[in-house]
Amino acid sequence: MSGGVEWALHCCVVLTSVAEPVPAVRLAQLHDVSPTYLAKQLQALSRAGLVQAVQGKSGGYVLTRPPETITLLDVVEAVDGPDPAFVCTEIRQRGPLATPAEACTAPCPIAEAMATAESARRAALRSVTIADLAERVESGSGPDALTGVGSWLRADDPHPTGRGTREETGT
Numbered sequence: 001m002s003g004g005v006e007w008a009l010h011c012c013v014v015l016t017s018v019a020e021p022v023p024a025v026r027l028a029q030l031h032d033v034s035p036t037y038l039a040k041q042l043q044a045l046s047r048a049g050l051v052q053a054v055q056g057k058s059g060g061y062v063l064t065r066p067p068e069t070i071t072l073l074d075v076v077e078a079v080d081g082p083d084p085a086f087v088c089t090e091i092r093q094r095g096p097l098a099t100p101a102e103a104c105t106a107p108c109p110i111a112e113a114m115a116t117a118e119s120a121r122r123a124a125l126r127s128v129t130i131a132d133l134a135e136r137v138e139s140g141s142g143p144d145a146l147t148g149v150g151s152w153l154r155a156d157d158p159h160p161t162g163r164g165t166r167e168e169t170g171t
Helices: 003-015 024-031 035-047 072-080 109-126 130-141 145-154
Strands: 051-054 060-063
Touching (some): 003 024, 003 072, 072 109
16 A cells, blocks of 8 residues: 555544544645645645635645545555455466466466455455544544644644745745
């Protein structure tokens, strides 16, 4: 899985802590990641219908569905696509000792094993929701962890130093 999956999952979890849209730049600040990089992950989530971009002065991103209905698999597929992690290229039909295509009537044992692993991976990702992750954050980091994140995300001054970004201040 790409690193973008991790950032997307973190964003989905923290979006459970607020009711109003959160600007991408604010999410990037929270996670100390490039706003441009994070914007790509948020756009992927938006294309998949998991978050919605709200325009305007109070704009930003919000979850489009209850967190109980968004699975880890939804997020992984939004960011990395629906293709399986392993794709058999029929290596057994290549090289000096190649098995003729007509002799390959059953799936390759390696492809079968990898398909079984892929099925288990998908089932595991499908079994955990964003709400489950939020609950785990609360139990592992304290019952006010996401409340604190939500308060920070909603703060009037998105820049703890009060200086703003170069784009916002014109410097």
